[in-house]
Amino acid sequence: MRYHNITKADMLNGEGLRVVLWVSGCSHACNGCHNQITWKATDGLIFDSSAKQEIFEQLENTWCSGLTLSGGDPLFIPNREEIAKLVKEVKEKYPHKTIWCYTGYTFEELMEQEKEDKNLQTILQNIDVLLDGRFILKLANEKIHYVGSENQRIIDVKETLKKKKIKLYIDNSSLFEKKEVVES
Numbered sequence: 001m002r003y004h005n006i007t008k009a010d011m012l013n014g015e016g017l018r019v020v021l022w023v024s025g026c027s028h029a030c031n032g033c034h035n036q037i038t039w040k041a042t043d044g045l046i047f048d049s050s051a052k053q054e055i056f057e058q059l060e061n062t063w064c065s066g067l068t069l070s071g072g073d074p075l076f077i078p079n080r081e082e083i084a085k086l087v088k089e090v091k092e093k094y095p096h097k098t099i100w101c102y103t104g105y106t107f108e109e110l111m112e113q114e115k116e117d118k119n120l121q122t123i124l125q126n127i128d129v130l131l132d133g134r135f136i137l138k139l140a141n142e143k144i145h146y147v148g149s150e151n152q153r154i155i156d157v158k159e160t161l162k163k164k165k166i167k168l169y170i171d172n173s174s175l176f177e178k179k180e181v182v183e184s
Contacts, residue, residue, distance in 0.1 A: 001078070002024040004022045004043070004045070004072070005022045006019065013068040014066065014129070016064075017063050017064055018068045019067055019068070021051075021067065022035070022072065023073070024040065025040070025041030025076040026076055026104065027073070028134050030137075031135075032137035033135055034135075035072070041072075055067060055086075059094045065097065066099055066128075067098075067099050068099075068100040068102070069083065073102070073104050073105075075104075075120070080119040083101075084126075087099055098129065100131065101131070103131070103132055104132075104134045104135070105132060105133075106132050107132050107155055125161075128157060129154060129157060130155045131153070133151050133152040135152070146170065147172070153166070153168060154168060154172070155169060
C-alpha cells in the first residue's frame with residue numbers, strides 16, 4: 001500500500017483533533033473529487049513501519065481523538081490487507097481512540113463484498129465511523145459536516161452491525177433539501 005500524507009492535529013476529517021492517513025488508490029474517480037492526486041495506487045510513499053510509527057506517535061497524545069483513513073479510498077481492494085492490519089493494531093493498542101474511514105463504496109456494497117473478503121470483515125469490525133458513498137458533484141453541499149455531497153452518509157458502524165440496520169452517527173439531512181438525482 002502507498003500513501004500521500006499523514007496529517008497531524010486535523011480537525012476537518014472527523015470529531016476532535018485526529019491523525020489522518022491519506023492512502024493512494026481509488027477506483028471510483030468521482031467527478032469533482034477534491035483529491036484526484038491520490039487516485040493512482042502506484043503514487044505516493046510506501047506505507048512502512050516508520051509511517052505506522054508516525055501514526056502511533058500521534059495516537060499516544062492525549063489530545064488526539066483517533067485515526068481517520070482517507071485518500072484515495074482506504075477500502076480500494078488492493079489497500080484492504082494493509083488497512084485491516086492497521087485498524088486491528090490501532091484498536092488493540094488504543095481501544096479508546098476512534099477510527100473514522102472514508103470510502104466511495106456504500107455500506108450496502110461493502111456488506112455484499114464482506115461475505116468474501118476477510119480483510120474487509122476485519123476492517124468493519126474495528127472501525128467506528130464509516131463515511132460512505134461516491135462524491136456526486138450535483139449534490140455537493142458545503143453546509144454538511146465531514147462529507148462533500150448530500151448522498152454520503154456518516155454511519156455508526158458498531159450500532160449498524162449490531163442492529164443490522166443503518167444507524168447514522170451524524171445525520172446531515174436537516175441541512176439540505178431532499179432531491180432526486182440520476183447519476184450519469
